[in-house]
Amino acid sequence: MSQLKPNSSHLDNIPSTPGKFKMDKSPYVKGLRWHSALAKLSFWCFLFIGIVLIFFLRSAPSLSQSDPTRRSLRTAIWGGPNWEKRVRSSARVRSRNGISVFVTGAAGFVGTHVSAALKRRGDGVLGLDNFNDYYDPSLKRSRQALLERTGVFVVEGDINDSALLTKLFDVVAFTHVMHLAAQAGVRYAMQNPSSYVHSNIAGLVNLLEVCKSANPQPSIVWASSSSVYGLNSKVPFSERDRTDQPASLYAATKKAGEEIAHTYNHIHGLSITGLRFFTVYGPWGRPDMAYFFFTKDILKGKSIPIFEGPNHGTVARDFTYIDDIVKGCLGSLDTAEKSTGSGGKKKGPAQLRVFNLGNTSPVPVTELVSILERLLKVKANRVMLKMPRNGDVQFTHANITLAQRELGYKPTTDLQTGLKKFVRWYLSYYSNSGKKSSG
Numbered sequence: 001m002s003q004l005k006p007n008s009s010h011l012d013n014i015p016s017t018p019g020k021f022k023m024d025k026s027p028y029v030k031g032l033r034w035h036s037a038l039a040k041l042s043f044w045c046f047l048f049i050g051i052v053l054i055f056f057l058r059s060a061p062s063l064s065q066s067d068p069t070r071r072s073l074r075t076a077i078w079g080g081p082n083w084e085k086r087v088r089s090s091a092r093v094r095s096r097n098g099i100s101v102f103v104t105g106a107a108g109f110v111g112t113h114v115s116a117a118l119k120r121r122g123d124g125v126l127g128l129d130n131f132n133d134y135y136d137p138s139l140k141r142s143r144q145a146l147l148e149r150t151g152v153f154v155v156e157g158d159i160n161d162s163a164l165l166t167k168l169f170d171v172v173a174f175t176h177v178m179h180l181a182a183q184a185g186v187r188y189a190m191q192n193p194s195s196y197v198h199s200n201i202a203g204l205v206n207l208l209e210v211c212k213s214a215n216p217q218p219s220i221v222w223a224s225s226s227s228v229y230g231l232n233s234k235v236p237f238s239e240r241d242r243t244d245q246p247a248s249l250y251a252a253t254k255k256a257g258e259e260i261a262h263t264y265n266h267i268h269g270l271s272i273t274g275l276r277f278f279t280v281y282g283p284w285g286r287p288d289m290a291y292f293f294f295t296k297d298i299l300k301g302k303s304i305p306i307f308e309g310p311n312h313g314t315v316a317r318d319f320t321y322i323d324d325i326v327k328g329c330l331g332s333l334d335t336a337e338k339s340t341g342s343g344g345k346k347k348g349p350a351q352l353r354v355f356n357l358g359n360t361s362p363v364p365v366t367e368l369v370s371i372l373e374r375l376l377k378v379k380a381n382r383v384m385l386k387m388p389r390n391g392d393v394q395f396t397h398a399n400i401t402l403a404q405r406e407l408g409y410k411p412t413t414d415l416q417t418g419l420k421k422f423v424r425w426y427l428s429y430y431s432n433s434g435k436k437s438s439g
């Protein structure tokens, strides 16, 4: 029964299920149907164009802004006889018993120092870096220029680019890979999680795939992180402690990297050493790290947010000076055994190691700020803040017994001495070169 309600429109009288309502086939109605078909067609056309436009507008900035690493994949230019000549010359070993090392992330903080140190002692070094803009790329370019002066060629490209990596391994029979390319920083993972998956997981797997197939297979040393200890509260952190409670996605991707390393070692016989770095600092450092931007902001008179734990608990880090880390990296390369799977068949168990590279003397962040104040001769405008729940842990402290025994690793630089060298570099780099610290 269908009865019109007093104020209802005629549309209310049309049943919702098609077929139950028969239209009158008058010419007027036919014209209406023709118009409505045209309207429908136009509607679907507009919808289609709209969807294509939305897709285009959304995908364009995501390629160039939210995932800067991808941009380098599209723009990297490589190949040709001159390029190959540069690659070979840079990777050529110039000392007896020297090694030929492929360094990823070579224009990064640790990468630059390790590459320069290897080159200085006569090893062959070829760098790779995608020069993404996670922090000021001009600092990376300055590091590249520094390396070029020492004879290290840094190829511009991404660790996810298999064709490029395969080509490099075709041109040079690298004995070792020092894998330092990564998306770093514990807090940035809240803003750009996919960049961590892209570099620290997909990129690592891609690199290991290429290394697995290389003949001879290289030995690999790579940067894990102290952050894998996550919520572990047993101090000092030992390599045997649990690492299954990461506090940030960054830490989780580094932990995943350690498990991925295990797989490639187990199946393909790759010799792999993971290094858990503890808050590395020093000249040519990363502008996203606290000691770096605290320096910049103290000089500018801006406030310094200092995190504190529950009940005003101290937040502390086992800050480790870059030169000590470099010694640990070189010690790892020098003690790395050969991989056992060259030619596609694993001939026996291969070496798999993990080491803490820390300083074994944690310093409260408040003390870090006091040292900077003294060195800069400027009082900091401190603001104490509750530690945000975005990746930080309250303290780190390395047990380095294993690295001491196996690598001869022995840190010698305390925070005061190391920061003095950093501040000297910072002032000369940003004042003399006229560069602006945008980190």
Ligand SMILES: O=C(O)[C@H]1O[C@H](OP(=O)(O)OP(=O)(O)OC[C@H]2O[C@@H](n3ccc(=O)[nH]c3=O)[C@H](O)[C@@H]2O)[C@H](O)[C@@H](O)[C@@H]1O
Pocket: 184, 185, 186, 224, 225, 226, 227, 228, 277, 278, 279, 280, 288, 289, 290, 291, 305, 306, 307, 315, 316, 317, 365, 392, 394
């Ligand atoms: O050791 C590691 O594994 C990690 O060390 C650093 O991470 P983090 O120790 O958090 O270094 P910073 O970001 O420089 O922070 C240092 C300290 O300053 C504190 N902080 C940081 C930022 C801030 O605004 N205020 C503040 O008090 C942090 O809580 C932390 O205790 C690096 O950024 C990571 O890439 C690296 O893997």
